[in-house]
Amino acid sequence: MPVAEHVDAVVVGSGFGASVSAYRLAEAGRSVVLLERGRAYPPGSFARNPYEMSRAFWEPKDEMLGLFDVRSFRKLEGIVSAGLGGGSLIYANVLLRKDERWFVHDSPLPGGGYEHWPIGRDDLDRHYDAVESMMTPSPNPYTDLPKARALRDAAEAMGLQAFSPPLAVSFSSRPGAPAIPKQVVDEPSYGNLHGATRLTCRLCGECDIGCNEGSKNTLDHNYLSAAAAHGADLRTVCEVYGVTPLDGGGYEVRYVRYGEPDASGRHERTHLRITCDQLFLGAGTFGTTALLLRNRVGLPALGRALGTRFSGNGDLLTFCFGAQSTTEAGHTRMIDPAYGPVITTAIRKPDGLDEEGQGRGYYVQEAGFPEFTSWLVETAQVTASMRRAASVVSQIVAHRLTNKNESTISAEVAKLVGQGRLTSSSLPLLGMGRDTPDGRITLVDGEIDVEWTTATSKAYFDAMRETMQGLTDALGGKFRDNPLWWTKRVVTVHPLGGAPMGRAPQEGVVDSWGESFGHPGLFVVDGSAVPGPVGPNPSLTIAAMADRAIEHVLEKPRPIRRRAAEPEPPAMVEAPVEPTSGRGMEFTEKMKGHVALGETDPLAGWELGRQLAHRFMFQLTITAPDVERFAAGEDHTAIAEGYVDCDLLGGTLPVQRGWANLFVPADAALTREMRYRLWFSDMSGQPLTMYGFKTVRNDRGFDMWTDTSTLYITLMRGHVAPGENGAQDAPADVIGAGILRILPLDFARQLTTFRGSGSGALGSIARFGAFFAGSMKDVYLRPGPPAPGSVPAAASSPALKEPS
Incomplete structure (x- = not known):
């Protein structure tokens, strides 16, 4: 890996928090590198046809580096984006401030804990002002849009008040000018990083799939362009995977840069690293939380609040189909949801925290969709389409059979197309x-998983659906849930939490300024730091929180610039010699248990790990290439190959080098140990060592099974070499501990895995069996218990030897 460069600040991501951070830091004269996993999308580059759309998704392991990152979890789906500008590329432009009374404090959560906002509206108001001045939002100027008028009419019929929220859209060429579609937008003083002409909004409803006109005031057109103008280095297709604190302060960041695809479609991957005095994580709720979870070894001070307080910001999608006019004739009402920005109008239902409300408050907004999708929706109505086609064909056939000359069939073709009533009279x-x-984000098999349910928010969702039903009834339409709701699932485009701010490490990952507890200079500046739902569209609040955090950073003394430190070379250990000839043998062993990070005692680690469901297992093939040499050697060394599996460390991880020492004499009389040392690396690339031992000795009672099936393990940072006698570890940083056991069924399978190799395969197995039996006999069939106080403390504890 090349020598690391060094900058004042690295910003990960380019969404609302990251873009604000990059701009404010660069404006203040700091050297800034921004790392964004997706690519840049200038106007005109967003997918529109089916071929382009099929490649517009993010899944690097399948060589897909597109815009849309779609996640599916047990009780919800999530849609986020990968591109320079983050979520602003596909959001619906709404910039609303969080309601003053909705900054709750000590609000109880199911299962314990509290939703607590350590900041309030007063802390954010001037930062809201700063963001708005940069993004220049304005209400929809086209108040006669049918869909906007429809929601206002429905709200009035229900006694509710509708309003036009501020939208980050350029409706006019410059502030104060009249709204005219497809006019050239004036370029700001800091320029535009794309160097492409932007046009004012043409009301096409394509906001959520990327604006090809450049009408949306996305972050690449303002904050990121301004950051680049101040010298920030914006690097795209660079995905961060590793974070390590440096001695004396600062951080090393490891990332992969994706190259152009080759003929087979595979993208070249270049691994790079960079060091910085301060690190700002703005990769979004899913991205930042996953990065922190995968780097818990390198960031040991991250507390147990990591992954907690997940919220979907109460997102729910329903549909009003077939709206009718309020006249006696009851004609179809033209709503035309594809005409205009995606969202133009909103209704606010008060919260119990408000003077006039009750329950938990919410917003309902009308939505649109791109014009071209209307064709997809209409033709998807198979029954109606077939009926129209049959009618047209029958008329043409009738004309031919009756010899009626009618060369113009425009009316028939119009019938085939249909009247478009479904899309023109419907409203999401x-x-x-x-x-x-109360959701939680965890790692499972190296990928994030979200544990969340609608059950604890049932009253909230019921109230919102009742309001949506009322609006649909007022429009004379048919109310339909999103089909996912039938399985109590929702789709969120506003995932929040995972690295929440709090008053103390027990409550949050970061403080009220976004700085990590225990890791100075590490900041979280995106939606993962939000300690609860924002309520309205959260983009403006996330940006304001980041602006507040960076202002605080700039007010403090500037960190001392450090030179990039070269990593120390890993310790070199001679592997067991593999003879060129001889009788060898091997068997496979699987052990399972629990571990906890931050513990050094195996029993304490096992107890805590079991409570937290932090599982650890390994499957190893133990090989003695020469059984005679193995049995005669002092340390009885064998080679261990295989993998470990621990969600805390990133899932399934291959063992890079491993050793097993079986029935090694211990310091205590009539005691043997089976020792295991595995070198591997966590998902972020941090080298780790698992050292474990089984203590085999003749205690009172029948404990042979417990002795040979129980492994006490410690996890150490780095690839730690054995001591001179192979038993004691070199000085190491122990980061975790626990206990593993062989389950009876796994042991039965293990007995079937013994294999011999070389000349006399059966003889090699027999020789190993004789060694094993002799070792057991020496321990269990010789009189005299071990001398008191002669066994290691960890191994002498009855509770430690008998985990249930």
Whole structure:
């Protein structure tokens, strides 16, 4: 890996928090490198046809580096983006401030804990002002849009008040000018990083799939362009995977840069590293939380709040189909949801925290969709399409059979197309608000998983659906849930939490300024730091929180610039010699148990790990290439190959080098140890060592099974070499501990895995069996218990030897 460069600040991601951070830091004269996993999308580059759309998704392991990152979890789906500008590329432009009374404090959560906002509206108001001045939002100026008028009419019929929220869209060429579609937008003083002409909004409803006109005031057109103008280095297709604190302060960041695809479609991957005095994580709720979870070894001070307080910001999608006019004739009402920005109008339902409300508050907004999708929706109505086609064909056939000359069949073709009533009279309804932030993000098989349910927010969702039903009834339409709701699942485009701010490490990952507890100079500046639902669309609040955090950073003394430190070379250990000839043998062993990070005692680690469901297992093939040499050697060394599996460390991880020493004499009389040393690396590339031992001795009672099936392990940072006698570890940083056991069924399978090699395969197995039996006999069939106090403390504890 090349020598690391060094800068004042590295910003990970380019969404609302990251872009604000990069700009404010660069403006203040700091050297800034921004690392964004996706690519840049200038106007005109967003997918529109089916071929382009099929490649517009993010899945690097399948060589897909597109815009849309779609996640599916047990009780919800999530949609986020990968591109320079983050979520602003596909959001619906709404910039609303969080309601003053919705900054709750000590609000109880199911299962314990509290939703607590350590900041309030007063802390953010001037930062809201700063963001708005940069993104220049304005309400929809086209108040006569049918869909906007429809939601206002429905709200009035229900006694609710509708309003036009500020939208980050350029409706006019410059502030104060009249709204005219497809006019050239004036370029700001800091320029535009794409160097492409932007046009004012043409009301095409394509906001959520990327604006090809450049009408949206996305972050690449303002904050990121301004950051680049101040010298920030914006690097795209660079995905961060590793973070390590440096001695004396600062951080090393490891990332992969994706190259152009080759003929087979595979992208070249270049691994790079960079060091910085301060690190700002803004990769979004899923991205930042996953990065922190995968780097818990390198960031040991991260508390147990990591992964907690997840919320979908109360997102819910329903549909009003077939709206009818309010006249006696009851004609189809033209709503035309594809005409205009995705969202133009909103309704706010008060919260119990408000003077006039009750329950948990929410917003309902009308939604649109791109014009071209109307064709997809209409033709998807198979029954109606077939009926129209049959009618047209029958008329043409009738003309031919009757010899009737009618060369013009435009009316028939018009019937084939249909009247478009479904799409023109339908309206998606978007809800968001204060759901219960009691979800948890964890790692499973190296990938993030979200444990969250609608059950604890049932009253909230019921109230919102009732309002949406009322709006649909007022429009004379048919109310339909998102089909996912039938399985109590929701789709969120506003995932929040995972690295929440709090008053102390027990409550949050970062403080009220976004700085990590225990890791100075590490900041979280995106939605993962939000300690609960924002309520309205959260983008503006995330940006304001980041602006506040960076202002605080700039007010403090500037960190001392450090030179990039070269990593120390890993310790070199001679592997067991593999003879060129001889009788060898091997068997496979699987052990399972629990570990906990931050513990050094195996029993304490096992007890805590079991409570937290932090599982650890390994499957190893133990090989003695020469059984005679193995049995005659002092340390009885064999080679261990295989993998470990621990979600805390990133899932399934291959063993890079491993050793097993079986029935090694211990310091205590009539005691043997089986020792295991495995070198591997966690998902972020941090080298780790697992050292474990089984203590085999003749205690009172029948404990042979417990002795030979129980392994006490410690996890150490780095690839730690054995001591001179192969038993004592070199000085190491122990980061975790626990206990593993062989389950009876796994042991039965293990007995079937013995294999011999070389000349006399059966003889090699027999020789190993004789060694094993002799060692057991020496321990269990000789009189005299071990001398008191002669066994290691960890191994002498009855509780440690008998985990249940």
